[in-house]
Amino acid sequence: MSKHSVSPEIDRLISLLAKLPGLGPRSARRAALALLKKPEALMKPLALAMGDAAENISTCSTCGNVDASNPCNICATPTRDNTTICVVQDVSDLWAMERAGAFRGQYHVLGGTLSALDGVRPEDLNIANLIRRAGEGRVAEVILAMNATVDGQTTAHYITDHLETTGVKVSRLAHGVPVGGELDYLDDGTITAAMKSRRPF
Amino acid sequence: MSKHSVSPEIDRLISLLAKLPGLGPRSARRAALALLKKPEALMKPLALAMGDAAENISTCSTCGNVDASNPCNICATPTRDNTTICVVQDVSDLWAMERAGAFRGQYHVLGGTLSALDGVRPEDLNIANLIRRAGEGRVAEVILAMNATVDGQTTAHYITDHLETTGVKVSRLAHGVPVGGELDYLDDGTITAAMKSRRPF
Ligand SMILES: [Zn+2]
Ligand SMILES: [Zn+2]
Numbered sequence: 001m002s003k004h005s006v007s008p009e010i011d012r013l014i015s016l017l018a019k020l021p022g023l024g025p026r027s028a029r030r031a032a033l034a035l036l037k038k039p040e041a042l043m044k045p046l047a048l049a050m051g052d053a054a055e056n057i058s059t060c061s062t063c064g065n066v067d068a069s070n071p072c073n074i075c076a077t078p079t080r081d082n083t084t085i086c087v088v089q090d091v092s093d094l095w096a097m098e099r100a101g102a103f104r105g106q107y108h109v110l111g112g113t114l115s116a117l118d119g120v121r122p123e124d125l126n127i128a129n130l131i132r133r134a135g136e137g138r139v140a141e142v143i144l145a146m147n148a149t150v151d152g153q154t155t156a157h158y159i160t161d162h163l164e165t166t167g168v169k170v171s172r173l174a175h176g177v178p179v180g181g182e183l184d185y186l187d188d189g190t191i192t193a194a195m196k197s198r199r200p201f
Numbered sequence: 202m203s204k205h206s207v208s209p210e211i212d213r214l215i216s217l218l219a220k221l222p223g224l225g226p227r228s229a230r231r232a233a234l235a236l237l238k239k240p241e242a243l244m245k246p247l248a249l250a251m252g253d254a255a256e257n258i259s260t261c262s263t264c265g266n267v268d269a270s271n272p273c274n275i276c277a278t279p280t281r282d283n284t285t286i287c288v289v290q291d292v293s294d295l296w297a298m299e300r301a302g303a304f305r306g307q308y309h310v311l312g313g314t315l316s317a318l319d320g321v322r323p324e325d326l327n328i329a330n331l332i333r334r335a336g337e338g339r340v341a342e343v344i345l346a347m348n349a350t351v352d353g354q355t356t357a358h359y360i361t362d363h364l365e366t367t368g369v370k371v372s373r374l375a376h377g378v379p380v381g382g383e384l385d386y387l388d389d390g391t392i393t394a395a396m397k398s399r400r401p402f
Binding site for chain 1: 206210213217220230233234235236238240241243245247251253254274278291296
């Protein structure tokens, strides 16, 4: 705000909060105010949690996940299937897979997708490590779980091409009608894909 | 998330961020990830700013504003008109008034509105202090700048009644067409109010 009537401490808090995704200037002000109203119950605990996370959380050098240990808890859990690697764009996608509980193998976080528009090249992503991991002999299948966007699919094709020499099986998530989804609200591509992949009832 | 695959530090960060207004579980996860990706550039500075604000910011015992000093910078600025008090629901409204730069008097922050539904009574708000301030002799006018909602207007009526004995002039913000607003998008009440308060052109 930079009005002399607002203290620099509050100004700084607002402008840092506004850098969080999904918070515009207005919601950053609302968030700052909510924090200022609960200094003990919310602001101090959050400050501590952030300081703690900043000190203790790092990127797993094996898979690209973020965790308090390196290798991360997923890479280090011996009961997880280490013959299968699920490739995701971002840590948030890894979290989504874990919430769904539909996968008990290993992950590989790319850190984005190839994008001609945004100038993201293969060397900007965690791809070389994936090719290396997949070629280590232990891995039988790489599941590509990128978003069903143009960039996501371009990235999937690029990775598939570069995994060819390793001989591992490459698969991708199925397209189809989301559970609970109504046909009327789906785009044509999804309906077409669901129709093509139809299964006996 | 409370999956063992996510570290407790990250879990705690997400659940505290989810307590901020406007952040649901999904946006809290996105915010946490943005912080985790920038530990030095964003997370540590924000943790420091929060710790700093939690230590240094308090509520002004005169007007209810939040600031690094008490009385707040606005109450303590001698060049501001101290014969006029603008009454607002919340500190965010005070900030909005200051951004607009349309007022150079003093404020009084109620901390909400009366609400039968939410069980907010006069003693739950910063009203008694307002009546006292208004009665101190220095004050000539109290401007009621509550939201144009039922609760806001109920509160305005309550305050007006209790200011009667002080003899100060009580006014409220004008209703009308917002600057840049299109008639077609306005509710009937606003159009009616704008028509009633029409001014010579
Ligand atoms: Zn890992
Ligand atoms: Zn004050």
